[in-house]
Amino acid sequence: MVQPDMLDQPGRDGPPPAAGAPSGRAMRLGRRFAGVALSLVLTLLGLLLVTFVIGRIMPIDPVLKVVGERATQAQYDAAYQAMGLDKPIWQQFLRYMAEVLRGDFGRSISTGHAVAQDLRRVFPATLELATLGTMIGVLVGVPLGVVAAARRGGWIDQVARVVALVGYSMPIFWLGLMGLLLFYGILGWVGGPGRQGIVYDGMVPTVTGLILVDSLVAGDWAAFRDAFSHIVLPAGLLGYFSLAYISRMTRSFMLEQLSAEYVVTARVKGLSERRVIWGHAFRNILVPLVTVIALSFGSLLEGSVLTEIVFSWPGIGQYITKALLAGDMNAVLGGTVVVGTCFVALNLLSDILYRLLDPRAT
Amino acid sequence: MTPLLSVRNLRVAFPTRSGLFEAVRGVSFELGRERLGVVGESGSGKTMTGRAILGLVRPPGRVDADRMALSGESILNLPERRMRRLRGARISMVMQDPKFSLNPVMTVGRQIVEGYRLHTGVSRAQARDKALEMLAAVQIRDPERVFHAYPHEVSGGMGQRIMIAMMLAPDPEILIADEPTSALDVSVRNEVLRILDRLVRERGMGLIFISHDLNLVAQFCDRVLIMYAGRVVEELPARDLHAARHPYTQGLLNSLPRLDRPVERLAVLQRQAGWRDAPPEGAA
Numbered sequence: 001m002v003q004p005d006m007l008d009q010p011g012r013d014g015p016p017p018a019a020g021a022p023s024g025r026a027m028r029l030g031r032r033f034a035g036v037a038l039s040l041v042l043t044l045l046g047l048l049l050v051t052f053v054i055g056r057i058m059p060i061d062p063v064l065k066v067v068g069e070r071a072t073q074a075q076y077d078a079a080y081q082a083m084g085l086d087k088p089i090w091q092q093f094l095r096y097m098a099e100v101l102r103g104d105f106g107r108s109i110s111t112g113h114a115v116a117q118d119l120r121r122v123f124p125a126t127l128e129l130a131t132l133g134t135m136i137g138v139l140v141g142v143p144l145g146v147v148a149a150a151r152r153g154g155w156i157d158q159v160a161r162v163v164a165l166v167g168y169s170m171p172i173f174w175l176g177l178m179g180l181l182l183f184y185g186i187l188g189w190v191g192g193p194g195r196q197g198i199v200y201d202g203m204v205p206t207v208t209g210l211i212l213v214d215s216l217v218a219g220d221w222a223a224f225r226d227a228f229s230h231i232v233l234p235a236g237l238l239g240y241f242s243l244a245y246i247s248r249m250t251r252s253f254m255l256e257q258l259s260a261e262y263v264v265t266a267r268v269k270g271l272s273e274r275r276v277i278w279g280h281a282f283r284n285i286l287v288p289l290v291t292v293i294a295l296s297f298g299s300l301l302e303g304s305v306l307t308e309i310v311f312s313w314p315g316i317g318q319y320i321t322k323a324l325l326a327g328d329m330n331a332v333l334g335g336t337v338v339v340g341t342c343f344v345a346l347n348l349l350s351d352i353l354y355r356l357l358d359p360r361a362t
Numbered sequence: 363m364t365p366l367l368s369v370r371n372l373r374v375a376f377p378t379r380s381g382l383f384e385a386v387r388g389v390s391f392e393l394g395r396e397r398l399g400v401v402g403e404s405g406s407g408k409t410m411t412g413r414a415i416l417g418l419v420r421p422p423g424r425v426d427a428d429r430m431a432l433s434g435e436s437i438l439n440l441p442e443r444r445m446r447r448l449r450g451a452r453i454s455m456v457m458q459d460p461k462f463s464l465n466p467v468m469t470v471g472r473q474i475v476e477g478y479r480l481h482t483g484v485s486r487a488q489a490r491d492k493a494l495e496m497l498a499a500v501q502i503r504d505p506e507r508v509f510h511a512y513p514h515e516v517s518g519g520m521g522q523r524i525m526i527a528m529m530l531a532p533d534p535e536i537l538i539a540d541e542p543t544s545a546l547d548v549s550v551r552n553e554v555l556r557i558l559d560r561l562v563r564e565r566g567m568g569l570i571f572i573s574h575d576l577n578l579v580a581q582f583c584d585r586v587l588i589m590y591a592g593r594v595v596e597e598l599p600a601r602d603l604h605a606a607r608h609p610y611t612q613g614l615l616n617s618l619p620r621l622d623r624p625v626e627r628l629a630v631l632q633r634q635a636g637w638r639d640a641p642p643e644g645a646a
Contacts, residue, residue, distance in 0.1 A: 261462035267418055268529070269477035270450035273442075279476075283467050359467060359512040 032355070040348055047340040051333045052096050056089075060327045065109050105334030110326045115334035118319065123338055124209025125195060126308075126315035129235055130300035132212075136239025137246050138293055144243070145250025149258060150277050160247055167244025172237060176310035179233050191230035193312035200226045234311040238304060242296045249292045253285035260284075286357045294350040301342045366535055366568040367393040367415065367453075370429040374410045374592075377422050385410040385423075387592035393536065397562065397569045399583030399600060401576055401614075407592040408572045412538040415570075416453055417445040433535070451481040454529040455538040456558075459545035460521025464513035470497075471509035474528045481532040496527035500557050519550030523557060530561055537562060538570045543578070555582060576603065576614055588614070591638045610637055 055062075064071075067079045080086060084095050099105070105115035148160040183190045191197060195211055200223045204215045212231065215223040257263065258281050266280045305317040316335055323331035355361045374386040386407040391398070400408045414425045417440065430438040437448060457463040465473060474493040475486070484492070490509075497505035500523035513521060522542060529537065539558065543551040559582065562569045573579050579586055580603045588596040588611045596608040606612055609632075616629040 261457055261459070262465040264418065264457065265463045265525075266465070268416060268449055268455045270446045270448070270480055271476070272446065280465050280468070284465070286467075357467070360514050 033352075036348065036351055040344060043344050043347075044341065047337065047344070048097055048100060049093070051336050051340075052093050054336075055096075055329055055333050056092075058329060060329055062329060065327070065329070100337060105337070106330035108323065108328055108331040108334075110323055110328045110331065115330050118331065119316070119334055119338055120209065122314055122316045122319040125313060126301060126317065128210045128212060129231060129238060129307075129313060129315060130297060132231060132235035133238030133300050134242055134293065134297040136236060137242030137296060140239070141243035141246030142250050142289070145247040146254050146277065146282060148247065149251045149254030150273070152255065157251075160251070164244040164248050167240050171306075172241065172304070173306045173310050175240075176234070176237055176307060179237060180310070183233060189229075190233045191226060193310075195227060195230055195313065196223070197226045197230070234307050234313060238300055238307060242300065245296055246292060250285065250289060253288050254281060257281040257284045283357075287354050287361075290350045290353045290357065294346045298343050298346050301346075302339050364431075364434040365392040365394050366433060368429060368431045369411075369415070370427060372411065372414060372427040372430060373425070374407070374414050374419055375424050375426075377424075384592055386414065389587075389589070389592075389594055391587055391594065391597070393568045393570060395566045395568055396585060397559075397571055397583040399579035399586040400570060400572045400589060401574065401579050401586060402589035403574065406589040408589055409540055411589075412455060412540050412570065412572055415536075415538065416449055416455060417442075418449075447481075450477050450529075450534065451532050452534050453536045453538065454532070454534040455540060456522070456525050456529050456542045458541040460513065460518060460525050461545070463525060464521060466513055468512075469509070470511050470513065470516070470524050474509075474524070474531055477528060478531040492531055493527070496531045497524070499530075499561065500524070500527045501553075502527075517550075518546050519554060522546060522550075522554050526554070526558055526561065530565070533565065534567065536568045536570065538572065540572045541574070542571075544573070544575075576618060579603075590633075593638070595637055608637075609634070 063076055063079050063083060063085065066083070067075050071079075084092055087095070103116050105119070107113070108115045108118055111118055144156075144160050144163075148157040151157055180192070184192050204211060204218050204220055204223045207214050207217050211227040212224060215221075215227055254277075258277070260281070263276060263281055266276045271279070302317065305321050307313065308315045308318040316338065320332055320335040320339075322328075323335065369392070370390045372386055372389040373384065376383045376385060389407070389411055400411065402408050410419065413419050414427075415430070415437075417425075417437070419425050425439065427438050430436065432448065432452060437445070440448070464470070471490070471493055474496060475489040478484070478492055479486070479489045482489070494505040494509060497508055502508050502520065502523060508516065508520070508524070513524075516524065522545075526542075542558065543554055546554060555578075558569075561567075571579065571583055580600050583600045586598060586600050586603060587594050588598075588606070588608065590610050596606060596611050598606060603611075604615065606615065613629065613631040613633075617631050619625075619628055
């Protein structure tokens with residue numbers, strides 16, 4: 001995008017130095033983020049609309065779920081009115097929105113608790129697992145992909161290809177079971193299923209719900225070690241899966257950049273191959289890479305049901321699946337709103353990162 | 363006097379599925395402190411000749427020559443580490459389109475400073491001063507602002523001047539300009555050429571000017587190599603270009619439209635298989 005005042009006329013190289021630029025830049029940034037915030041609100045509204053509609057068209061009678069099969073007609077009608085189902089549909093939606101904004105997702109039929117309370121318990125478990133898994137995926141997958149691209153066709157590239165292929169194609173429950181058998185059952189290197197050993201269960205006061213963080217906050221090293229030994233295997237497995245994806249994407253992004261002209265320029269300048277790759281080409285793949293990482297993190301936040309079941313991990317994936325099988329719509333919709341919000345938040349985050357990473361972004 | 367660069371029987375080949383593809387097949391020339399034009403159609407091996415001199419032919423491509431020497435010392439297939447010390451510092455290159463040859467996510471200043479500091483080891487502040495000085499030398503009015511600009515914020519002509527500033531900052535002896543004005547507007551082209559010419563003269567550098575534009579090369583260069591199918595078919599002083607003897611060069615010249623001698627139909631370039639392997643005409 002060439003600004004007209006920068007047209008090539010020596011002696012008129014451009015506008016006077018933008019001395020007042022900072023405030024103008026701040027204004028532009030402010031307006032940009034206001035726009036982003038607006039789109040964020042609209043997206044969330046859309047999400048609520050979708051969950052609301054799903055809740056209404058599911059062939060599950062919410063009143064029956066509350067009053068039970070043997071309620072009288074009078075009891076049924078009372079509950080029907082109490083739940084506002086006699087009101088026009090738009091009023092019902094407003095009521096639903098107000099409830100969700102207050103953090104009220106109703107009561108879960110299968111657990112008997114408020115859905116919000118359940119989510120506060122299960123979501124941190126998934127968050128902890130997904131975060132650690134993504135960290136492994138990024139810290140190993142990105143360098144692996146970069147090196148594979150830099151030495152295309154070399155042995156590292158071949159190894160990376162096989163590693164990724166295995167990661168794609170092995171069923172995770174099988175790897176999980178084998179991992180448990182080997183590292184827990186035979187070698188005893190890691191903790192078994194669940195988030196904590198029975199001794200430590202409930203010993204660390206809940207602050208964030210992330211046991212690794214909470215035990216550090218409490219300064220309880222034994223609990224931290226215990227929680228770590230429980231999370232390391234499932235997180236390693238999820239990390240392996242996201243590594244497979246991230247390393248392949250990184251490799252293809254890098255190959256594209258390494259054939260660009262500016263890479264030749266960097267080499268002409270006499271830069272070392274390391275600086276050409278990491279200082280020039282790698283900086284140009286950051287934007288698409290952020291998207292890939294955010295998507296992969298998001299899909300882990302949805303809860304990887306199979307991993308959670310194999311490792312008896314009390315996460316959101318298991319919670320939603322069980323609720324769905326039990327026809328527990330409040331829990332399903334509450335969980336959906338949380339997962340959807342996570343995706344929206346991740347999108348916002350990668351949007352902000354784009355703007356920081358790419359000077360061309362407007 | 364030893365020439366700045368002496369190349370004898372340079373060959374560049376790439377293995378392909380259908381056999382060896384020879385991009386450059388025995389090119390020989392010498393370069394002094396002069397402007398040497400290299401002309402030819404696309405695919406004639408001009409660019410690969412330039413890349414081979416810089417040691418930038420990537421595997422599986424292979425470079426081979428009887429001799430390739432920079433001021434008398436051989437640079438043929440030097441180890442990468444030693445080649446890196448020559449690249450940028452003693453031989454440099456300006457490429458076709460600054461839109462692609464500048465790194466889009468780095469400021470202009472950082473890109474200039476980076477190469478200069480690598481070869482001189484000066485402090486950040488000194489390198490910055492040098493970069494501003496170079497930007498001024500390529501007639502950028504407001505070097506300070508351009509120093510902090512990103513490549514997408516400058517025009518093509520300015521981008522190419524930045525490129526020249528960047529490549530000349532470490533004071534190389536030889537500059538390879540690979541179609542440096544082909545991506546530019548005609549109005550900007552002469553400006554960039556004038557700057558390039560002045561800097562190359564002032565510094566007493568050798569310039570290899572790769573182009574497909576015969577007229578441009580005739581005006582701008584001292585000597586011209588005409589390349590065809592990976593070989594030099596003719597070598598002659600630029601001012602004698604119109605008196606070229608090789609049928610290929612004559613064909614190229616005849617296929618140019620001329621204002622002072624309008625013709626009904628432009629001649630179509632006829633290629634003959636025999637040219638591929640015949641010895642070059644002229645000085646060589």
